[in-house]
Amino acid sequence: xxxxxxxxxxxxxxxxxxxxxxxxxxxxxxxxxxxxxxxxxxxxxxxxxxxxxxxxxxxxxxxxxxxxxxxxxxxxxxxxxxxxxxxxxxxxxxxxxxxxxxxxxxxxxxxxxxxxxxxxxxxxxxxxxxxxxxxxxxxxxxxxxxxxxxxxxxxxxxxxxxxxxxxxxxxxxxxxxxxxxxxxxxxxxxxxxxxxxxxxxxxxxxxxxxxxxxxxxxxxxxxxxxxxxxxxxxxxxxxxxxxxxxxxxxxxxxxxxxxxxxxxxxx
Numbered sequence: 001x002x003x004x005x006x007x008x009x010x011x012x013x014x015x016x017x018x019x020x021x022x023x024x025x026x027x028x029x030x031x032x033x034x035x036x037x038x039x040x041x042x043x044x045x046x047x048x049x050x051x052x053x054x055x056x057x058x059x060x061x062x063x064x065x066x067x068x069x070x071x072x073x074x075x076x077x078x079x080x081x082x083x084x085x086x087x088x089x090x091x092x093x094x095x096x097x098x099x100x101x102x103x104x105x106x107x108x109x110x111x112x113x114x115x116x117x118x119x120x121x122x123x124x125x126x127x128x129x130x131x132x133x134x135x136x137x138x139x140x141x142x143x144x145x146x147x148x149x150x151x152x153x154x155x156x157x158x159x160x161x162x163x164x165x166x167x168x169x170x171x172x173x174x175x176x177x178x179x180x181x182x183x184x185x186x187x188x189x190x191x192x193x194x195x196x197x198x199x200x201x202x203x204x205x206x207x208x209x210x211x212x213x214x215x216x217x218x219x220x221x222x223x224x225x226x227x228x229x230x231x232x233x234x235x236x237x238x239x240x241x242x243x244x245x246x247x248x249x250x251x252x253x254x255x256x257x258x259x260x261x262x263x264x265x266x267x
Contacts, residue, residue: 029076122244149221153181197262
């Protein structure tokens with residue numbers, strides 16, 4: 001029996017052992033339990049449990065002993081293909097019942113309404129470090145025209161290969177970094193040849209709108225003004241993936257304020 005056949009049986013709820021025994025009995029019926037052990041590889045300790053399960057599903061039947069006095073019990077496939085059609089109807093009935101239960105359970109949950117003009121497709125919360133890593137690399141690698149970010153030195157180093165690849169592809173990149181980050185020599189090869197603005201941390205505190213972030217600096221990466229990730233360090237590893245034009249424009253505005261608070265780097 002092919003692995004594809006076993007997989008198909010598993011999809012309709014049968015185990016691998018059940019699939020093997022059913023197929024064996026379909027090819028050669030009737031057979032004793034001992035014969036099935038030898039022909040299918042199902043262990044002697046499991047054979048009767050599997051046969052009983054197939055009997056309950058009306059896929060296999062026990063042949064009356066009177067017809068075969070030489071053995072205690074023989075088994076054969078039930079009325080094929082009706083037995084599979086019967087199983088199919090039972091599965092459909094069970095699935096319909098399960099879906100109905102799910103629908104009723106969902107009705108008991110409170111649903112949140114998004115702000116008018118936004119849909120769940122406009123933004124998505126990215127949960128956890130691995131997911132962040134995936135989407136940040138995706139945004140960098142899919143940039144075609146312009147990428148702007150205020151990532152700190154540790155983040156620039158973490159995604160260094162992706163940023164360097166932008167240079168190879170001659171993609172316009174703008175980096176907004178702090179004067180402290182600039183002291184990290186590991187990011188110099190990323191910055192060279194790109195548009196870089198150095199931010200004095202003391203200056204940033206004087207930008208009114210940034211006061212809403214208090215002591216937490218949002219880190220953003222925006223690609224082609226089509227999508228972006230915003231995360232708040234020191235608070236959470238979760239981020240917000242944004243595709244809504246209005247939300248991206250707002251984030252771009254914040255990054256422009258960062259840029260205005262910095263000095264162009266001539267490296």
